[in-house]
Amino acid sequence: MAGAAQQPGPAQPGPLRLGELLGSVSLATDLGTGQPLGHALRTCALAVALAEALGCGPEERRTVHQFTLLRFLGCTADAAETAVLVGGDERAYNAAMAPALHGSGREQLARHVRSVAPARPRLQRARLVARSLADPRAGARSLTTHCEVAAALARRIGLEQPVVDALAHAYERWDGKGFPAGLEGDAVPLAVRVAAVARDVDLATGAGEDPRELLRARRGRAYDPAVVDAFERAGRDIFARLVGEDEWEAMLAAEPKPVAAGRADAPDELLAAFADFADLKSPWLRGHSRSVSALAGEAGRLAGLGDAACTLLRRAGLAHSLGRVAVENGIWDRAGPLTTAEWERVRLHPYFTERILARCGPLAPSSRRRRRTTSASTGRATTARFPARRSPARHGFSPPRTCSPPSSPTGRTGRRSRPRTRRRRSRPRRVRDGSTWTRSPACSRRRAGARRPRRASGRRG
Numbered sequence: 001m002a003g004a005a006q007q008p009g010p011a012q013p014g015p016l017r018l019g020e021l022l023g024s025v026s027l028a029t030d031l032g033t034g035q036p037l038g039h040a041l042r043t044c045a046l047a048v049a050l051a052e053a054l055g056c057g058p059e060e061r062r063t064v065h066q067f068t069l070l071r072f073l074g075c076t077a078d079a080a081e082t083a084v085l086v087g088g089d090e091r092a093y094n095a096a097m098a099p100a101l102h103g104s105g106r107e108q109l110a111r112h113v114r115s116v117a118p119a120r121p122r123l124q125r126a127r128l129v130a131r132s133l134a135d136p137r138a139g140a141r142s143l144t145t146h147c148e149v150a151a152a153l154a155r156r157i158g159l160e161q162p163v164v165d166a167l168a169h170a171y172e173r174w175d176g177k178g179f180p181a182g183l184e185g186d187a188v189p190l191a192v193r194v195a196a197v198a199r200d201v202d203l204a205t206g207a208g209e210d211p212r213e214l215l216r217a218r219r220g221r222a223y224d225p226a227v228v229d230a231f232e233r234a235g236r237d238i239f240a241r242l243v244g245e246d247e248w249e250a251m252l253a254a255e256p257k258p259v260a261a262g263r264a265d266a267p268d269e270l271l272a273a274f275a276d277f278a279d280l281k282s283p284w285l286r287g288h289s290r291s292v293s294a295l296a297g298e299a300g301r302l303a304g305l306g307d308a309a310c311t312l313l314r315r316a317g318l319a320h321s322l323g324r325v326a327v328e329n330g331i332w333d334r335a336g337p338l339t340t341a342e343w344e345r346v347r348l349h350p351y352f353t354e355r356i357l358a359r360c361g362p363l364a365p366s367s368r369r370r371r372r373t374t375s376a377s378t379g380r381a382t383t384a385r386f387p388a389r390r391s392p393a394r395h396g397f398s399p400p401r402t403c404s405p406p407s408s409p410t411g412r413t414g415r416r417s418r419p420r421t422r423r424r425r426s427r428p429r430r431v432r433d434g435s436t437w438t439r440s441p442a443c444s445r446r447r448a449g450a451r452r453p454r455r456a457s458g459r460r461g
Helices: 018-032 039-053 058-070 079-086 090-100 105-115 122-133 138-157 161-168 190-206 211-218 225-242 247-254 266-279 288-302 307-319 322-326 340-347 349-357 441-447
Strands: 371-374 381-384 430-433 436-439
Touching (some): 018 039, 018 058, 018 247, 018 266, 018 322, 018 349, 039 058, 039 190, 039 225, 039 247, 058 190, 079 090, 079 138, 090 190, 105 122, 138 161, 161 190, 211 225, 266 288, 266 307, 266 322, 288 307, 322 349
Antiparallel strands (some): 430 436
């Protein structure tokens, strides 16, 4: 806009730390796999401690640290297909199958049958189970796709080659029965062997079980015997050091020194990978976040905003749908109307976006922007505000009890409804008759009990 004054941009964030950026990615992968927030952070701290107990050097521990945070970066690659096979809720299915990922074939089959659409009627469940078992290579293709997508995104972020190689073989096992390449023994990357034990330890302790029994049963099969022995020796001391510590701080403290610093353009590259990770959630959203980012940045430029503000708008456009991974594809891809409970799930995804980005310094400003989302069924735009905003009650007044209706698709906001107030009685109107004041005829009729004449309902000619 010609002649518009340049507005000052937001304050510049602090120095970039790669561990913080990857930690935010791990929160998104927790939501995508149906795990509670912080699962990957705890797994990372455990894995680095196990690598240290194995006598690994700083670079090997750094690879373990980064790989463990990004291990499930490809979990959205086939989310839509998995949701169709398991009855709509692929997140619940992934969470239920997680403890059996490195178990025996019989254990995986039993867990699969129990986890497919458990709330559906028996006949529907039987059909879904039969359809999923009709293709015995479906699981191998799914895990292979996860590895390919995770390695591609990590390569775009600019991570070191050992991390990319480990992500390309994220589901290998010690006995050679893993995916995608069936590597065996020491051919499996060290980071994969350590992360497999650390993750199952966190899952077992979260379920209230003793992880040592699980590790002994799978030692020499899915797990590297050396990693299991290291946990037997140092597991008690590791838990004593980590119990009660903040998960985010424990993850940052586990990173070997000197800590890895991100490039100047790291937030943009990482958020672009974030955007593709979220858009892979549904086949209808390919390239959606990138288009929103480009439109938001161009709108800021035309409005006369400064370069820093336009950069923030572009980053917010890339990150605005990260919380979408917290909602199952059975809701996003449904062709019909949603129920009230499902709409509540949809309305929560901006909150999860904020939680993913809030603890990372370079990305936190993007999560605090005022965001507008559009309903997929009605097309009406609604404004989402995050809980970090200050309450009006702190400024000396209370918020109104009624809120304005959502704005129309044309951008015009509906009239705000006013709270009901008690009507005050007006004094009797007086008219002057000569030199004295008397009540009006209408007031006299009301006081005498006479009915007030009704106005004709027809329009005037």
